[in-house]
Amino acid sequence: MKIFLSLRTLSFPCCLLFAASNLAYESHASVTSQEFQYFCDEHSITIDIKGNYTTNSTYHTNLNTLMSNILNNKEIDYSFYNVSYGEYPNRVYAIGLCRGDIKPEQCRTCLNQSRANLTAVCPNRKVPIGWYNDELCMLRYSNRSIFDRMDNGPAYYKKSDKNTTDLNEFNTKLNDLLNGLKRKASSGDSRLKYTVGNFSLPNFDDAYGLVQFTPDLSGEDCDNCIAQSIERISKDCCKDSMGDRVVRPSCFMRFETSYQFYRPTAYTPPSPPASPPPTTTSVTNPSSGSIYYP
Numbered sequence: 001m002k003i004f005l006s007l008r009t010l011s012f013p014c015c016l017l018f019a020a021s022n023l024a025y026e027s028h029a030s031v032t033s034q035e036f037q038y039f040c041d042e043h044s045i046t047i048d049i050k051g052n053y054t055t056n057s058t059y060h061t062n063l064n065t066l067m068s069n070i071l072n073n074k075e076i077d078y079s080f081y082n083v084s085y086g087e088y089p090n091r092v093y094a095i096g097l098c099r100g101d102i103k104p105e106q107c108r109t110c111l112n113q114s115r116a117n118l119t120a121v122c123p124n125r126k127v128p129i130g131w132y133n134d135e136l137c138m139l140r141y142s143n144r145s146i147f148d149r150m151d152n153g154p155a156y157y158k159k160s161d162k163n164t165t166d167l168n169e170f171n172t173k174l175n176d177l178l179n180g181l182k183r184k185a186s187s188g189d190s191r192l193k194y195t196v197g198n199f200s201l202p203n204f205d206d207a208y209g210l211v212q213f214t215p216d217l218s219g220e221d222c223d224n225c226i227a228q229s230i231e232r233i234s235k236d237c238c239k240d241s242m243g244d245r246v247v248r249p250s251c252f253m254r255f256e257t258s259y260q261f262y263r264p265t266a267y268t269p270p271s272p273p274a275s276p277p278p279t280t281t282s283v284t285n286p287s288s289g290s291i292y293y294p
């Protein structure tokens, strides 16, 4: 599969996707491919924050502490890390989120690699964000609180090179699928807001869709975030494409045809929110650095 990233800036004011020149793009077909998408500074319709910290400053050491708190946290088993550390003005906030089918050990490996990548490509930046290995995980940090808030930018989209014409029927089905996934995912709990689904149509390859939100979002914020992504599908950015994704800090949407790009079942945390964390987990292969990629 080949995917192209378009750097076009879209014209709808409500739907700008900030595809900046500092957005890295690599595309490989093999399962060992590593893809990293990032923005070094935070920018969206409402916010434009740039800033660097000094090496070995308090901010820097707070960030390091924060990251090791995430990477060594074996209690969070739902692949969403929202943490902060330090005192204003050197307080650092971070969110790490893995795709809903990724198990905790793999999630931490993914976040560790994201961190290495972010540090390499955005050295000393205060508010970078990156998506690692085909969006298996997202890592962002900031000097302001980023919890319980919807951020729809910076964002990017990719479309598949697979086109077709006469898409009306397909697009109707797709729209139904994605809106259904939106409703289902946004009704998830504070640990996981993730849903996948598929449909079949004669004369078309089977279609597979995925919608995920950071689980700290309210249902209303989920809708606001993803509505703009779903609208894009049949419009300018992705028209006639048979595989698209729109990736934002607070919501992620993707569909592909002909191959299922996610694991069939979501990774379900073994314990409900109120229960104490389990002392053992059923996840195997914790020392392997490999990340599942279908």
Ligand SMILES: *[C@@H]1O[C@H](CO)[C@@H](O)[C@H](O)[C@H]1NC(C)=O
Pocket (backbone or CB within 6 Å): 049, 050, 051, 052, 089, 126, 143, 144
């Ligand atoms: C975050 O850092 C930026 C750039 O240094 C600065 O302009 C902003 O005021 C800081 N925000 C907070 C909440 O400290």
Ligand SMILES: *[C@@H]1O[C@H](CO)[C@@H](O)[C@H](O)[C@H]1NC(C)=O
Pocket (backbone or CB within 6 Å): 050, 051, 052
């Ligand atoms: C941060 O550092 C980068 C790389 O050194 C530089 O290009 C950028 O202008 C700096 N940003 C600010 C706000 O100083």
Ligand SMILES: *[C@@H]1O[C@H](CO)[C@@H](O)[C@H](O)[C@H]1NC(C)=O
Pocket (backbone or CB within 6 Å): 055, 056
């Ligand atoms: C930062 O601290 C490390 C370890 O203490 C040291 O090796 C390094 O030289 C320092 N870097 C700067 C730029 O001060």
Ligand SMILES: *[C@@H]1O[C@H](CO)[C@@H](O)[C@H](O)[C@H]1NC(C)=O
Pocket (backbone or CB within 6 Å): 071, 072, 108, 109, 112, 113, 116
């Ligand atoms: C993160 O990756 C580095 C290598 O880049 C490794 O040395 C370190 O042990 C990893 N940390 C965790 C918690 O996995």
Ligand SMILES: *[C@@H]1O[C@H](CO)[C@@H](O)[C@H](O)[C@H]1NC(C)=O
Pocket (backbone or CB within 6 Å): 024, 034, 036, 113, 116, 117, 120, 121
């Ligand atoms: C991202 O990290 C991976 C694994 O640590 C590495 O192979 C890759 O070269 C890094 N990519 C960038 C852009 O730093």
Ligand SMILES: *[C@@H]1O[C@H](CO)[C@@H](O)[C@H](O)[C@H]1NC(C)=O
Pocket (backbone or CB within 6 Å): 161, 162, 163
């Ligand atoms: C799909 O459409 C795009 C834009 O119209 C075009 O650049 C691309 O070559 C087409 N791909 C195929 C496989 O025909």
Ligand SMILES: *[C@@H]1O[C@H](CO)[C@@H](O)[C@H](O)[C@H]1NC(C)=O
Pocket (backbone or CB within 6 Å): 082, 083, 084, 147, 190, 191, 215, 216
């Ligand atoms: C992190 O998220 C969880 C689940 O959404 C929530 O219960 C917790 O209060 C959050 N922690 C912080 C520091 O916001």
Ligand SMILES: *[C@@H]1O[C@H](CO)[C@@H](O)[C@H](O)[C@H]1NC(C)=O
Pocket (backbone or CB within 6 Å): 197, 198, 199, 200, 206, 260
């Ligand atoms: C579509 O998803 C259902 C589960 O909801 C599954 O049983 C079915 O096999 C999937 N269809 C295809 C074509 O993958």
